[in-house]
Amino acid sequence: MRLRPLALLSTIAVSALLLAGCAGSASPSPTSTSDATSGDVCAQTAEPGAISDGVKVDGQFGTPSKATFTLKQDIKKLQRTVITKGDGATVKKGEFVSYALSAFNTTTGEHIGDAGYPGTEQMLPQNVLANPTLAQVIGCATVGSRLAVAFPTGSNGAESQIYIVDVLGTVPTAAWGEEQAPVDGMPEVKLAKNGEPSISIPKTDAPTELKVSVLKQGDGEAVADGDTTLLQYYGVNWADGKSFDSSWKNGEPISIPGNTYVPGFVQALAGQKVGSQVLVVIPPALGYGDKEQGSIPANSTLVFVIDILATQHAPAAK
Structure with missing residues (x-):
């Protein structure tokens, strides 16, 4: 079983959902969809629920974590709970965010994998409003926050999963050297x-x-x-x-x-x-x-x- 991508357009390698580009082109497509979401990012954030509220986490922010939760729960819609609130800036519309995650099977409790942490699969920063799922999960969070996210069964048959997501920081959109x-x-x-x-x-x-x-x-x-x-x-x-x-x-x-x-x-x-x-x-x-x-x-x-x-x-x- 593989990680479900946090953003449907994530560059996470283990999910093999890399964006398509024109080979040999010096004028590639942007990282996000052309129908990127708009408006207040906080209004798009998923609400907490009994399942995400019930997740217990063992591990420090910025490192892969272990999670325990009641198995075989029926997740009807995406839920997000802030486990710890970071003291950094609030993620805003149009910002590119670096994040890391640990994923778990909600039926068996199996640890599926990690990404974005040192020594794990790398991920590029993502535009929060480039994808509705990413906006629901990370939107309006503060840098340094740890989140528990419960994903329902996907329309493509993907099994429900629990993610522990660490909001690591934001990336400038211009060179800073x-x-x-x-x-x-x-x-x-x-x-x-x-x-x-x-x-x-x-x-x-x-x-x-x-x-x-x-x-x-x-x-x-x-x-x-x-x-x-x-x-x-x-x-x-x-x-x-x-x-x-x-x-x-x-x-x-x-x-x-x-x-x-x-x-x-x-x-x-x-x-x-x-x-x-x-x-x-x-x-x-x-x-x-x-x-x-x-x-x-x-x-x-x-x-x-x-x-x-x-x-x-x-x-x-x-």
């Missing part, structure tokens, strides 16, 4: 107050090789081969300086399982640390080559500013 000196010959980047970049192309010929410079140096985990990163990007064509795509314009950060972007984009991410902002100039051979891609002409040199917000390492081979 230390600013670095600009590199001569590279495009000039300016940032708006919210972190959204703009790019000015120098009046020189486009380079024929990949060029990468770090604009902000983060101090988080390094992106490894096969990772899935949560990132913001802003892309322009060197030839005319016009933006052809931007996660900022699309409304939120994005991720694609395995970072299956164009080769130059992937090379720019390799080894970079979470919290960093990276500027990359991609020659045609490492971009779309002699193929036209939407509004991008064939043989285009691409320029991206990439903010690396989080990374999820690929599961170890078994």
Whole structure:
């Protein structure tokens, strides 16, 4: 039996419900659904019930836990009880939240698995309002809170489960690393107050090789081969300086399982640390080559500013 995903669009590896992306595309789909929920996140929170109230937990916040509860209860709707209230900020609309969980079978009491804790399957931060289930579970909680959640039997036949969820923190939607000196010959980047970049192309010929410079140096985990990163990007064509795509314009950060972007984009991410902002100039051979891609002409040199917000390492081979 496998973990039920906390969010139906969770990137939790053990549930194998990874978001679909276009392999080889440098302009991927956002992490959430296009019909993301709206309104007051607190109004969407699931109410506590007798089942979630009856869960007893053994273990410290931030570590996998054990849970005991009355078995074989009929869970008719999702219930959420705050076991301990954290002293951090309240999770708000549009914020990306890091969380961890332990899951249990309500029929047998079996510990199904853990995710999001050190040494367990990693999960990328999620947009609270990107999915109704996630909003019901984590919405309006404070950072540092531990929650008991009772899931009813799913319409797809998934068995009812008990989750213990730790709300670990929120992730900024723009790079926060230390600013670095600009590199001569590279495009000039300016940032708006919210972190959204703009790019000015120098009046020189486009380079024929990949060029990468770090604009902000983060101090988080390094992106490894096969990772899935949560990132913001802003892309322009060197030839005319016009933006052809931007996660900022699309409304939120994005991720694609395995970072299956164009080769130059992937090379720019390799080894970079979470919290960093990276500027990359991609020659045609490492971009779309002699193929036209939407509004991008064939043989285009691409320029991206990439903010690396989080990374999820690929599961170890078994």
